[in-house]
Amino acid sequence: MTSASSTPRWLIILAFFNIYVIWGSTYLAVRFGLQGFPPFILSGIRYLTAGILLYLISRARKEEQPDGRSIRINVISGILMLVGGSGMVAWAEQYITSGQAAILIATEPFWFLLLDKKRWSFYFANKSIIAGLLIGFVGIILFFQWQDQTQLATSSSQYAFIASLVVLVSAVFWVIGSLYSKTNAFSASVIANAGIQLFAAGIGCFLLSTLTHEWSSFAIRNVSWQAWSGLLFLIFMGSLAAYLSFVWLITFLPPALVSTHTYVNPVVAVLFGWILANETLSLLQLLALVVILIGILLINLPSYRSIRTTKAK
Template identity: 55%
Template sequence: MRTEASPQWLVVLAFIAIYIIWGTTYMAIAFGLQGFPPFVLTAFRGIIAGTLLISWCLLRGEKLPSLAVIGNSSVSGILMLVGGTGLVTWAEQYVNSGYAAIIMATEPFFFVLLDKKQWGNYFSNRWVLTGLLVGFAGMLLFFHYTSGSTQQTNDGAMLLIGNLVLLLGAILWVVGSLYAKNKIDHSHSNTLTTGLQLLAAGLFSGLTAAFTGEWSGFSIAAVPVAAWGGLLYLITMGSLVAYMAFTWLITIRPPALVSTHTYVNPVVAVFVGWIFANEQITWLQIMALLIILAGVLLTNVPNYKLAKA
């Protein structure tokens, strides 16, 4: 973590970006899906945002890194932004944006479970163990209340599949994050590394869309204005503003503090979905959400104590 002073107003704006903007991108995905198949949408988002960032870096005189750095950035980008964000986009065909945000709030649990180097610290700490148990109890309750919210068997089956795909997306986002932490050479700018991740993810999404047949049934002329608006928002606010804010904040503030966006994003997503898309959520599902967030909070107590030390 870098220690040089940063303008406080810029830090505040960056936190607003990861708190509010990331919470609204779930609704933007829903709008985008009105005209784009899921991996086509992810392809456009990644290719355009990645190309813009890399072009900006080259215009400023930065040099492209080695093939090893490009390769590691690409792998992490594909895991996080195709396996993570791409699967969220696919799942939102069957799961509304508020549900998607709630499931993705489980990411901190998978950081604990998959960060093998820290197991000795995690599993010897009562806060972490309690948080894991509370969080998974909340997940089970949410699945139960969600599966019982529809009367149609087919819809219920796809709802369950969508939630399971979201869990896989959360896991792959964590795997990609850990890979990036351990493998990427951080001597290059965050902007360039992020651009490489986005471009690789966009190209891989395009190949995935070809494999699944999405391109064959896609007509760019038939895309409605709302879907173009969703894509534009995802590129500018989701990828260029919020994702860049996250990659910057993680270098100047304690990770435990930056990770607090996982508490706020689901609340924002549920509220935005209710206001703009009339998405319904029951009080029992809200209770499950609060239990999940309580578990996330408990697992991070040791990090908060360390950050204050």
């Protein structure tokens, strides 16, 4: 197994750049992709292409392939995380900005606390975690106060509240899928498993695109170069480079350290959306972001203290 001491420092820095900046910028890439692709068609092409590429990579590397049970686990977790999670975010970004979507996705650690029942005895016995959970939900409430101020801003703003709720639900789906895959160990390599998850998610998104009649209004000749660039960025940078960097880092670094991307992604998404797409920022939106990040920090304090104690020993 790889260790931090035997890995080139520049490679670790590059991997953190991928999960910090690249993952944070995927929210804006979705926004660009939606300029030519309907949300589920966009997600379907993204996941199916990335899944096939990962499968081919795993075959070329002659890696162990998953058995029937592992395929089932990967299909279920992939659909929950990538269709119920990221696919729903793409739909929501038709009505809210990429920065707003990223802020709401940053609440995932709170849903982990509430849904990871096996560790409730640890979570709810820690005052720092409880305080972080409460503060995080205050941040969510502040975020939804923003909706009242912008309700009449655009013709699509009537859907902004629903879209924000959809993003929160998508965060819950991502957590459920993560916990399901975590509690059901599977065989084969990380690349092979990720490929199956992405492939299954691509099929799932295409089924949804058919059910929602996206194909009837879609014409590939009308897809702009911005949409194509967004799609290519999502495939190669989001679903391949950033995701594989995360999987690689988590194999030899403490999860609490790798999970710091949770703090950075919404900040990157908000800044990129503001600079590159002229997305507006409200004071309440920024305040909600700060409050949510403080909540996440408090939730992770016990893990950080554990890491520091281990290093000291």
